[in-house]
Every structure is written in structure tokens, then in C-alpha cells.
Amino acid sequence: MGLASVNPSSEGLQLCIFDLRRGQHEGQELDKILFFYPADLPFSTQLSVTGLSEGLITFTRIFSPEAACEVIEAERHSHVFYEPEPDIWMVMVVEKSKEAEAIWRTDALREVLKEVHSLFMMFHGSIRALLDKEPGGGLTRSHLYPFVMDYLRAFRKRSPWDKCCWDIFSGKKLQLPSFHDCLNERRTVQMLTVGREAAIEVQTLVRTLESSAGNTHCFSLILFQDLLVSSTLPPEDTINLFTYAVLRLTPRALSSGVSSWSYLRKGYSSSQVAGGSTFAHSGSVAEQFSGSVAEQFSGSCDTSSGDDRYRVVRPLQNDRWSKGKDGFLITDIWGTEVGDLDLATPTVWLKHTEARMYLCAYQYKSLTVIFLIPVNSILNGEQGVSMEKQKFLENASLKILKVEEKLSKGWGGENAYHVSGYRYLLVDSNRAISRASPAGKVTTLTKESLLALHMLRDEVDLEKGKNKWDHKAHDKDLEMCIRAKNNAWVIARITGGKELYMVLEKANEKLLYASDAVEKFSDRYCNGAFSLD
């Protein structure tokens, strides 16, 4: 239930990444395309999608050179545009289905594109840099393809309330953020609320980590369950690493194959098969490619079989992380060091400092501590990293114990942030933080309420977009309140860069009641940020 499904083979979703600077000449258009999903689509179709997109971009740039088109709403499709790097475009085409399930919010879809790209950047650097490194494009394609595919597969798993029928579609389905997700905000971080004492304890742990590294500038990120506790990274990098951690590193992500998520395991194994088949598929598709492009694609898909042409790391691959004996999380994704049995330590690029960092993740019970060490500060590779890890254990393990204990004591469980009577989403866009009613509680809302909220958010997105161009520095306050068909209040309030969305079902019919409810919520949980002055 509740998930808009797209059958990839039936053109439901198309996702492409292309570079406007490439393939400028007649007959070389295929060279533009860096990624296309589904890969088995005939080239003619692929070219027509990119061609249309390019045409629209060129056209709209005449009027708005800074920001070309964002979205095209056609009769049967929506085209969502995103330009992550100059002249590199990502376009997502979704089918407008007759079934109501397939209702998209373009901003949410764009967030998906942003997320793919940010994560890609974190692991592989910018697309442009890859293209510059190897102008043929093979390197880029061989990185992009498995990465985006892994991401989409991960995407399929991520939705927290998959009660959908995996077995029926057996992994051929992608869940894009639909109206069911309108009480979610992608590209934000969910934080754990901690008391002052625990917060100080956490911060002293952070400083201990920092000081144990000596003079090198290290960063750390601490999560409890799936919630962020502390980060010394700048916001953008925090979001990326947080997203990855929740996807792959937190205890829940690690154990997702086992125990309570067993039904997902089924889904997972089937998706694995599906993945395999996709690759096989793309391999066969590759034959259709002419010359080098095809070769590169097949190379990219077959990393495991030891194709040495491009050693492609696939950080989003599922179930490749596990907890080591010493508490550190280990993975073979980054391969093994040459002439060494030890597994190579993962590395990531930071957007802020543009430095390459070793990623070490340590887990104790529900606490995940990620710390990043600059690659150039460690001279002797893996040996140096394991020395750093040793130092980490010596200095911090006691503190980690203490912090975990403190946080577990204060942890209110899955439904800790549930406010009875309210279904809400709270976004602090200044700090890229969001908090929402627990997923389990959101499912109790009726479809009407969700659809109403979805519409409302679409409306708010529009307002926000307008506002962005009008007054760049000036925050605008906004308040909308809708009485839905099922007599639910659907409310949005924006003030000072903070957004509050809520649904009140079975509510009193007076508008005053709704505004009182918001006021109460604001005073109680938001320090009065949304109270009407």
C-alpha cells in the first residue's frame, strides 16, 4: 500500500544525466548521455528524451540565463530538471498515471536528483572532474551507472513503511516520493533531542575525538539510532554523510537483512536478483551501443568479475557493511589493499574543504560514531589508519560508553517525537533539520488528508519559489489553512525560514480551533517560533 510504483520497463520512469558540452556535432549526440535509466531503452528513445530536454533548456535560457527550466508538465509526463554542475543536467521523467497513487511533487522529485548527485560527489567527486580526467566519458559512465542504479535500488528499500507487495513486482518497482511522503523532507537531517547534560557529554566526546587526532583537521559525526546527535561538518556534508549513514551504517541499516525486517530480506534478495538481471540486461543492451561506449558500459557493470579497466567502487551496494570485532564497521566495497589482507578504508570527498577523507565508523550498541581523517595527513596508508583507529579506541571508548548510556536513558523510542492528535512536519531550512511524526503514525491518516496536504505543499513550494526570486535575503512569513473534504485541517505555516506542516483529523470545525492547535504546538515544541506575533 501507499507506494507509487513504476514499472521501469514500461517507461514509467526515466532518469538521465547528460552533458551539454559534449556531442555538439551531428551524429555524436549519444556522446552527451552519461547515464540513462532504463538502460535497455532504445537509443532513439533516449536521444529523444535528452533532445527534448536540451531544447527546452536552450529555449528557457533565453529568458532566464541564470536558472533555466525547472519543470515541464506535459499531458502525460512531468519532466523535472536539475543542473547540479554547470552544463550537466539531470532530468527525471515520470508518467502521470491515471491511478491516484502516482501523484508527484516536483520539488520532492528534484530533491531526489539532488541527493543522487550529492552522494555521488561525496564518493567520486564531481562529474565534470571525472570527465576532465578522461574526456572519452567512459570513466564517468562506468561510475555513474552502478552508482545511480545502486541508489535507486536503495531507494526502493528506504521507505519506512513498505507494506507493499514486494513479491508481486519483485523489485521491478521504484518508490518515488509520492503524496504519501508529504510529511517527510528529503535533504534534511533528523536530530535527536538531548538534554543539556547529555549534550555536554556528547560534545566532550567530540572534542576528545578531535584532540586525539592531534593537529590534523578531523571531522566527526555521531548518530544515535537513525538520528543525528552531533556533527562537526558543515551542513551540506553533514546531510550527505548522514544520508549515507542512515542508508548503510546505522544499526538498523546493518541489521536490515535480519530479524524484524525479514520481509525486506525477501525483497532484498529479489532485488539482488533484479539487480543482477539489470546488469545482465544492460550488458546485453550494451551490445547495441556502438564501439567504445558499449565497452565502457559493460565494464562498468561488471566490476566484480575483475575488469581492471576501471576500478569502480560502489559505496551504495547493499549488505556490504558489517561490524568488526573491534567495533569498527568494515566493508569490502573499497576492495583490499594490494598485498594486504586488510580491507581498504573507505574514502569520501568533502564538499566544503574539497579534501579527501578516510571514513572510519565505530559502532557501540545504538551509537554510531563516524570520524573522518584527511587522507593526506596519513602517510603510510592503511597502517596509519589502523593506528588512528587504535588511538581512537584508547581515547574515546570510555566516553562512548558513557554517552551511549546517557542517550539510551533519555531515548523515548521510535515514537518519541509523536505528538498525539497531530501529524506534523517541522523543517528548519536554516539548519537543514527536520522532524516529523513517526512514519507509523502518519499511516493512520486518510488518503484525503494526505492528498490535501500534498496539494498544500505544492502550493507552498510555488510561493517559496516565487519568494526566492523576489526578495533574496528577506524571509517571508506564510500561513495557509485548509479544511479538507474529510473535515481535517491541513495547515502550513512558515516564518523566519522555519516551516511547519500539520494535519489535524477529526478536528473541530472552527478555524480558531485550528489556529489554537498550531499555537499550542508551537509553544510547546518549537519555542514559540510559529506563534503569531
Add this chain to the structure above:
Amino acid sequence: MSGKASISQSSTGFGSGALSHVYIKHPPLRCSIPGSMGLFYDDGTKLLISTTSTQVFSWKTVPFSPLAAPTTDSISEGPILAVRFSLDEKLIAVQRSNSEIQFWLRETGETFCQKCKSESESILGFFWTDCPLCDIVVVKTSGLDFYSYDPASKSLTLVETRKLNVSWYVYTHESRLLLLASGMQCKTFNGFQLSSGGVIRLPKFEMLMAKSEANSKPVLADEDLYIVTVYGRIYCLQVDRVAMLLHCYRFYRDAVVQQGSLPIYSSKVAISVVDNVLLVHQVDAKVVILYDIFADSRAPISAPLPVLLRGLPRSNSSTSRSNGRESENSETSNANYHETIIYGDDWNFLVPDLVCDVANKLLWKIHLDLEAISASSSEVPSVLEFLQRRKLEANKAKQLCLAITRTVILERRPVNMVGRAMDVIVTSYSLSIKTGSYFKGTKAERRPTGVPNVNNPEAGTDVSVSQTDGRGKSIKFESNSRHNSGLINRSSTYSASDSEDTGSSEPLKTNLDDTPETQPSSLQPQTLGPVNNLVNHDVLEQQETQLATPAISPDEMYKFVFAPVDEEMVGEPSYLVAIILEFLRSANVEKVKVHPNIYVLTIQLLARSERYAELGLFIINKILEPSKEVAFQLLESGRQNPQTRKLGLDMLRQHPLHNDYVLLLVQDGYYLEALRYVRKHKVTGVRPSLFLEAAFSSNDPQHLAAVLRFFSDFIPGFRNTTDFCAYYRVLSEMNGTVNA
């Protein structure tokens, strides 16, 4: 003044001081009297007494001053075995023989005698007491006689007798504890405490004695037994010459508990207590070993080193010659030669911290060299603990603590270790708040400089009262809380020792004034440079008045540690942030309130390294508690970072600081929001012209009209003001142009 101090410090004091942890200071108190027959020390009244055949000379040793002049009393001729003044110093008691004690009333010179009744018993000694039962206790071989003195009849009345066999006895007025030795080896003891609460009989107990050979049984002598009072607890130290150990017994109301032994390295030892630190003089080895038996550890504080004679004028002879002064000077320089024999055979150690050189008739006071002690250990937290327990030279201990803390941070020592140091400081402060000793100190600081003399006697009486109270309680407390966890115990003992030490902290002041040597700053490395001198200067001013405790308040931590360190420190400020966090953690655990200036500094540090995201976390999690100062610093630091500025605004709104919040909203151009806020919170004192100006500059007649309308409703009589008229005209002009 401070400059001079530090120079003399480095040249004489510290240079040689590094070789010792304990020193005596020149000049001593001279007590040579022509025709002197005997030298006595009365620990009840703390008088040093010298007798001739017909006169009694007495010097006050508290406060200790080398210039103290003796008072003279005449007595009749006769043998003198012992002399003791009554506690109110109105009577002098002189033991004439082993059966007779003679009393003089000092005012009138009247006299009466007290003799033993039977021939078989002889008087071992006597002492005055402040216990309610009696005024004087006579210890005889057959037991104790308690007498009370009746001023009217000018005679003693026997109140009570206790029959006991006594070989010898030990008593100190400080502890009010009387130990009576009996038995073949003199190792069986009966104990009494003659406290203000009454006479407490302690259970009989035996001392440990190691045997050298099978048949020889060593006999315990009275010079091998020391009663020691530290931190308000009473211990007895017993020398075991065979085992070469100093056994340590602690006295509780209902028990005597052996609490470990200390090794000795000399057949002759002596014990002093200075500021609750136990000094074990290894007389033969001519060194002293220091113990702080507050904690369980029986490890010495520092390595054995000799006692140093300080302040000896080196060029004395030359200057005296050039001055061509009288013969007195050359006499003293001669005497100086003799004086320098440290641990000479004629040294008598008096309770608790005096040394009497009997041959030369000199009295020295023993001092601790806190700088040297703290410099001898690299284990900073324990050094700080040690210093925080010092009450006698609280100022100096405090200065040392501050200097050590600064140095440790500047040297970027491991955060864990500095964290423990912070724990020590904060715990000590919180304790001093609970016991009230911190406020006692600060009150003293705030005294106008001219008055302290008036206050001193008052403090004195205060002390004596609490002293007796503390004494009475201390034993009780100990016994009750023995099985409890340490805290109650600790605080009670702290209070007891507090009250005790303020009494004796008088001399500290005079010492500080007399000799520049004792000033701090020797520990600070040269690199600290002028900033620290400046700081010290500030502190020196404070020192003028006395402190009761070296405890350091959070505010002082900021002023004398964090702020100067911040100025000194080069490179990444994140280390300092880590240290401040450790401090906040300690403060939070101890529930000590932290002054906002520390928070402000933290914000500055984080902003300086552009760690705004973390700063946000600090604010949201309330690690930096909200206050007006914090809010304004956020606004200030937020100039480079809008998110941070918003945090500051939010804090103003929540604090709530209406006027500032409204003003900032207007500044940022949110004047309509500001008006709404004004209306909701009924903020008064806003200036309409600000809003009107803002609305006018937005060039929107609707807004201007709204603002005008608002103030017309909000402020009675606004329509008659010049503001209204001016902007009303402006508005109509605007409308005119729009219409046109």
C-alpha cells in the same frame, strides 16, 4: 610592588627554594633572657615561656611575629618543672615538684597551692581545659584529678577523680585528646577527649610494637607518640623503632582504627603539621617527608628534602659593617651562624608547626613552600587537589592553581587530564559554596580597606566558638558517618578544619606584608609574559584582604584562566573550546552556575574558526545557556553568518528581551512583524519614528499607513505628535504621487 616581589622571588627564594618543600624563615623569634632557667611551650595558650628564678617571660606565638615582645610576671623563687597559663591567661600554674602545683593570679599576685594527697602518687603533669566539667586536669601516676577553679574563693575544687595506672601521658590542646600509657611496654592506652561537649572516654587500645628479638620487649616512650590533627580529624602517630615504621591510628568516638603505616628512615623522627599537611622530620637524615593524609593514599607528596632556612640576609655582615652599626648587629650575624644548623640536636618540635632551638633560644615557624611542592609533581589534578585543600596560604594556593591551570592549557596537555583538573577546581568550589567558606572569603575581600582591623577580633571570637563546636562534633560525625560514603564525612571535616584555620590564618597576612618572597608567580613560565603579570597585579590587589579558601569561582576561571589563555593562545581555538566544555561538564555535574562570559567566549571561539554549525548545536542543546549576553554575542558573531544571527534573535525573543528584539526586527526590515510583536507583548517604550522611517524607506504607502494607524491606536495622543504630522504629510504626498 609586584615587580619587586617577583625579582626577589627568582633571585633568592625560588632559586634555592627548589631544593626544599619546607622552610623556616629568618628572622626567628628570639627568646633569650638573661638568667633564663627553663624554656617551656604552653600549647593551650600558645605561649612560649622562659623562666628565671623569679620571673616568667611569655611570648605570643600566634600570630607569629619575630618582633613579639615578652610579657613579664613575677613569681616567687623555687624549682619550676612546668608552667602553664590558664586559657583566659588570668592564672599561671607552676609545677614545683612531683606533688605540688602553685597558682598565681596575674592581676593581684595572689597565690595558692595544690598538693597531692597521698605520698605514693606523683604528678606527671597538668593542663588547663575548656571542657565544661573542670578547668584544670592533673595527671598523676594513680590517675586523673579534675579540678574546677572558683574565682571567688580563689581555690580549686576537686570535681572528679579517675583511678588509672599511668606510666606517662600525651596531651595536645589542639586535639583535646589525652592518651595515658600503661603496662609493661607502655603500649596500652586509655584515651579521653576533654571537648567542650564533655569528657569522652575512648575505648582502651594497644599500639603495635614489633619485636627485635624473642625476649627483648621494647618499651614505648612518650617521645615516640604524636597526636596529630589534620582536616579536623585526630590521628595518633606512633614510632616503631624496630620495624622502622610510623603507625597511624585514627580516633573515632567509639573506636581507634589503625590506618596504615609510614616508613621512617631515621631513628629520631619528629612530626609537625602545617596547614593540615603532615611533616615527618627524619631528624638523623636531616630531611622531611610530606604527607597529605586526606585521601586514602599514604604516598608522600614529594621527595624527601631538607628544611631550608630562608630570608637569611646573605650580605648581612657586609652591610652591617659598612653601616658601622652597634655591636648588636655583629651579635646577630654571629648568631646567624649557629642558627643555620638545621635539625641540630637542640631542635625541639612544638605542636603543631613550631621549632624551638633550645640552645640558641630561637623559635622558628615552619612553612610550606607551595610553589616548590606543586612544581615537583607533574600530575596536575592531584597537585590542584593538594593546593585546593590549603587554607593557611589560601591566596597563594589560589594563585598557584590559576597559574598551573593556565600553563596546562597553554601547553595543550591532553584534554582528559585537563578535564580532571577542571573537576578538581569545580568540586572544590562547589564544596566551598556549600560550607560557606567561599563567601567568607569574598566578604572579606569586599571589606573597605580601612576597616579590617575592626573586624578581626570579631572574626576571632567567631572562630573560637565554631572551633569548639567543630571539635565537639567532629568526633561524633566521624563515628556516625564512618560507614557512609565520603561526602558527608568530608564536608563535616572540611567545616571543622575551616573554622580552625581561620584562627591561625592571621599570620598569613602579616607574612605576606612583611616578605615579598611569598608572593606567587614563580611557577609561571617566562613565556607567559606581560599579560600574566597584569593579571597577577589584579590578583595582588585582592590579596590585600585575606581569603578563607583557595576555591576558584567560575567567574575567576574566566577572568584569570580562560580570558588570558585566549589572548595568549595561538592557532586553532578548538582546544580551548574542548577545555571550556570540560569545565562546563564539571560545573553541570556539581550544579555550579556558570557566568555568561564563559559562554560568550565560547561563541567567539567557535565563530572565529567558523564552526557555525557546531555553535548552533551548542545553542540548541542549551550547552550555552541562554542569557542576554549570549544573545548579543550571537547577534555580533552572526554578522558573518545569518543562521547564527537568527539564533540570537530567537534567544532575545525567548528570553524575553522585548525592546531589543523589536529594535533588531526593525533594523532587519521586519517592521510589520515587529509591530505585531509589540502589540501582542504590549512592549512599551518603542519609538514610532523608527518604524515610520523604516516604512517610509520601503516606499510603500500602504505600509506607512498601516504603521501610522497602528501607533494612533497603540499610543494615546500619538496623533498630536510631530512624528504623526510629519509622516501623515509624507503619506498624503506619496498617495498624491501614486494617484497622479
